[in-house]
Amino acid sequence: MITKPDQLVRGSDGEKIFLSLARNEQVEFNLGWHVVRNLDSGDKDQDRDVVETQFLAESNFRSLPATHLGIAHLRQRLSIVLFEQIKAELPRLIEDIDTNITICRHGLDKLGPARAGLDEQKNFLVDLSDNFQSLCDAATKGDYEHPFFAKQSQFDRRLAAMIANRGVEFEEEIRMDGAQWKIVEGASKRTSHRTRTEAVEEVCELLKKSRGREVGSPWIVDVVTNCH
Numbered sequence: 001m002i003t004k005p006d007q008l009v010r011g012s013d014g015e016k017i018f019l020s021l022a023r024n025e026q027v028e029f030n031l032g033w034h035v036v037r038n039l040d041s042g043d044k045d046q047d048r049d050v051v052e053t054q055f056l057a058e059s060n061f062r063s064l065p066a067t068h069l070g071i072a073h074l075r076q077r078l079s080i081v082l083f084e085q086i087k088a089e090l091p092r093l094i095e096d097i098d099t100n101i102t103i104c105r106h107g108l109d110k111l112g113p114a115r116a117g118l119d120e121q122k123n124f125l126v127d128l129s130d131n132f133q134s135l136c137d138a139a140t141k142g143d144y145e146h147p148f149f150a151k152q153s154q155f156d157r158r159l160a161a162m163i164a165n166r167g168v169e170f171e172e173e174i175r176m177d178g179a180q181w182k183i184v185e186g187a188s189k190r191t192s193h194r195t196r197t198e199a200v201e202e203v204c205e206l207l208k209k210s211r212g213r214e215v216g217s218p219w220i221v222d223v224v225t226n227c228h
Contacts, residue, residue: 002035005061015060022064034068035061
């Protein structure tokens with residue numbers, strides 16, 4: 001937008017440059033340029049529109065299209081631009097509004113019915129407690145029909161399944177890594193490896209040092225005897 005065309009000397013190179021700009025020849029804008037003549041601080045007592053109309057009618061800027069001159073045509077152009085912008089954004093705005101309405105309604109549904117009185121508040125807490133107990137019971141029994149358990153991404157809510165799976169994982173860990181020693185054929189430099197003979201010797205030594213009242217057990221006696 002060119003706002004001070006009256007400051008240009010008529011017929012000067014500066015005026016020619018601004019006329020070229022206003023014709024969208026140097027810096028091209030999709031919406032083009034617009035020329036208005038604003039009042040100076042000393043022109044407060046004058047009618048702005050009258051002064052502008054007179055200037056544009058007499059200056060070299062009158063060669064431009066009339067729709068690109070003056071405040072009145074600027075209001076029209078801006079109103080059209082604003083209307084087109086609103087028309088383009090309106091579908092997305094409506095979609096955003098509908099989405100937010102759905103979110104708000106879902107939040108209100110989660111809050112439950114209004115609880116203005118003391119009895120309503122007590123009943124709500126009782127129902128809340130019952131629902132919690134039912135969910136805990138379902139989670140431990142493996143009954144996952146309630147919507148609370150529907151999301152696969154929230155698998156940790158399925159308590160029975162988690163415990164069962166953890167048991168399987170624990171069994172695998174114990175089976176693979178639970179032994180303190182590993183019986184191998186032949187000597188090994190690994191501290192966790194023992195030959196069968198070495199393992200028997202260490203077990204016998206442990207049993208000797210751990211004798212107690214249970215030494216009378218036939219199995220214990222037999223093992224300790226073989227360790228002598």
